[in-house]
Amino acid sequence: MTIDRRKVLGLLGLSGAAAGEAAAATVKGLHDGPVSFDHGVASGDPLQDRVILWTRVTAPGAKLPVGVRWDVANDPDFKTIVRQGHATTDAGRDHTVKVDVTGLKPGTEYHYRFRASRAGQPVGEAVVGRTRTLPTGATKDVVLAVASCSLYPNGYFNAYDAIAKLPRVDAVLHLGDYIYEYGAAPGDYGMNSPTAKTRMPDPPHEIVTLDDYRRRHRIYKTDPMLQAAHARAPWIVVWDDHETANDSWIGGAENHTPKTEGDWATRKAAALKAYYEWMPIREPSAGALPEAAWRDFQFGDVVTLLMTETRLTARSQQLDYETDLPIVDGKPDVAAFVAKWKDPSRRMMGQDQERWLAGQVGASVKAGTAWQVLGNQVVMARVATPNLQKTMGEEKFDALVAKLPDYARKRVAQSVAMSAYEIPSNLDAWDGYPADRQRVYDIFTAAQARPIVLAGDSHMFWANELWNDGGDKRVAVEFGATSITSPGYGDLMPGAPIGEAFVQRNKEVRYSHPSAKGFVLLTLEHGKATGDLVAVSTILEPKYETSVLKRFVVTPAAGGGVEALKEG
Template identity: 40%
Template sequence: MGPVPHTHPRRDALKLGAIAGVALLTAPALPAFAATPRFRHGVASGDPLPDAVVLWTRVTPTDDALPGSGLGPTVTVAHEVAEDAAFTRVVSTGSTTTGPDRDHTVKLDVTGLQPGRHYFYRFTLDGERSPVGRTKTAPATTATVPGLRFGVVSCSNWQSGRFAAYRHLAERDDLDAVVHLGDYLYEYGPGEFGSGRPHEPAREVLSLADYRVRHAQYKTDPELQQLHAAYPWVITIDDHEVANDAWSGGAENHTEGAEGSYAARRAAAMQAYREWMPVRTGPDGRIYRRLRFGTLAELTMLDLRTYRSQQVGTDIGRADDPDRSIAGADQLAFLRDGLVASDARWKLVGNPVMFSPVLIPALPQAIGRPLAELIGVPADGVPINVDQWDGYQYDRRVLIDALARNNVQNTVFLTGDIHTSWAFEVPFDAALYPITRRTVATELVVPSVTSDNIDELTGAPPRTVSLAAEAALTTLNRHLKWVELDSHGYSVLDVTADRVRMDWYFLADRSRADSAATLARTFTVAAGTQRLR
């Protein structure tokens, strides 16, 4: 379908909901958002449970208490949670101590809330109040939920553009949460992988102080602040939260020795991440987790960098080695067993890198080299992207076999990382598809918020040379139903008992915070079919 102007999200939402036979409740209005001197990094919430939600802010108690500085006093920050934006019906209060040891961040898990409810929250320091945030708890575990709607985003590089995609999602009033699939920030120095507004600090980030400063910079973005304040986020990491093409013992963008030890760098990056992000982690710092939204959906968020084996590079014969893993044994079992045992109608998987098999066709060098650079394969050609599940085929086969053997229905992978838009039917055997047309899942891949795509990497006008690559990809990969390699934006996932629908919205200009967005494509998966329509 051609692009459709996206002019009124609330009206569109109500119309689409009526078509689906679902009564969609709009969110209560959020007061106008404006950061304040002591709360200059905004507020955020995340990981909603039926009775709890994570709340976050960062305070600047004195002028010298800047992110990463290690300076400033220990202070006590109060918080309030209410049923209304005027805070006349307060349901929870408390206080938290913070200081330079945690970079003056505040993160708390507020419990005792009611399921499926909107709440408003704010913080106070020395009489100064933060902006008001709005959040929402998950429905009760056994509740029959008529519908859910999630914003879905990935790959938001500060240096590559403005975060208009976040603004468009924040201006909607029909979402339950925002799912971020990784690459929330980038580790590069100014001018590396993006030439727009420069990164701070003015170097590649390596130390704990560096990562704290980089997180702080991203959270000064007004569009990012607006979306954090509007909805709870469910987030996972990909590689750039630490370094490009990370694996358990290193990364492509890390030089051991010259840049210190990778273990120390990763520890610093993850400490800053836990401090600055509204994410609920396990006692061992584990990020992979599962959230349930009534009987309608269960969302499993994966961490595919912390436990993975090193990428095979050009030695693709080792891509199916059973001794190599992308998820690690414990996480793979967590995912497999959870999908098999789940009684939720839809099993959603927040999946940082592409799950479906992809063969890379022969292409002219002008586009073949940029495509190879984007997806991480040598320019002279290999048939798989070894940084994705294609490079860890044993893990993928274990999961596919489990889904097929147990007749697990309605599994949908939600994927980021690759900066472009794709829609797959996940075949049981890609070589036989579509002869048998046996599928075990579907996969919906969202574009980048800003990070470079094929048109930027080639320097060609959008929708010119990429067309040949898209045609070649869909011809060679018959389970691939659609691919678009140029556009930036966001997606909205709409879930009912009868179907899952993904809408892709593309930005007119990623360099502009006020960029328009158009509804560019929609795919629907009817329950029980594992087919894209």
């Protein structure tokens, strides 16, 4: 496939200075009407000497560019301002502002604010946040909050509020599904929730156009709990599928119908333009495609964080059991499916990203960095379909199934039948691309890395040990973050021992929780890393409590790799 970079950048509106940093003095006229900051602030992509600052101005009726003043200070009262400047924005980027502030000190907490600017002077109330640059050299520890999957109508963003209230968090990693593309019809995803009536997605239809995607980002960032989490610490983000459309891949998506929804490239470009406008992510570098969002972050000598992109740059179309598992003489032809499934040409990452990953992992190990952490969208462990009937016993299982709606009863019956075979439960995860996964494991092994893989997408908590294809070497561990609000298997079948069934069925799965909502709090030190699976008590009302469901500790193994997960 030939990609015209100039055409793609033009569609995205990124061919010029898209970050809204044009000096106010260069603009002949500025909007002089009322301005507010209804969508809060955010910071992101921190480096040792810089960080992205973001906001969005609400300026009703503004036809001229809007001026904004930004300040960065060492103290919350802004008595010691270390950097400041002006920016402008307009409807061409949905009145969002993004500033890449440079000249900062490493490992330092800063406070920042935005105010409206007129005639070069700040006016009106300020909107404020705090952020932090990355440390250099010898570093004691690093604390990361890991989040994923926030479905607006399905519940309150209590987990975001819990992140905002953490006594310490150096950065928030969001691994995708920050927004969802579905509409607000009664049968749409999440609209059967008791909270849906007061948390209606906007627009009320499935989002397809640039205006649609912008409106969906807007409604999300009106949420006060999400605003608080953004204002608390810098975010490091990557999209998964729902920022474009469900189960997206390089050439389309499960939830994209060209006949009624138009060209996939146009829809994808609209989604990415809105994403770059509304998220605190650094703009694409010169010569890079916007889809190529992989990048690295160095937290002193403790962590090399490698954020990957596995949706839009190289992913082959997902296999599907209904179409790719043939039935011969009334029985599934598993051998024919396995031949397709293990085809080495099926990719999650392209060669460019794979080379980048190998170079970064190798350099990190040579530099003596304690941990190599992969920020990744989907679960990497081998997870075959569990046999819930076997785990529960036939009588209890039958009683459970009898209470389910027809569509759910059919899915559960299919899962029991599939559990007889050594094939994946989720073909959209790394399990659907085993040859490409092994290439990643080979990179880890060749470098003698000490990898920790982070995953989102599944709406479940996971603590997994990752083994090579031969099953004779543990190469990494994986912590899977459950959703902020999106429903999981446990919501479909409350009380069923689904997590236990996954553990019983799969060597690599040490722990799984199918219904809790929350985030992973990962604390990394020299010699050990601790993963706390933090749950909120409810998403159906804004009053909640938090608890640590499980704590796992991992230590590095001699000669690379990691030791077994231990409960802490």
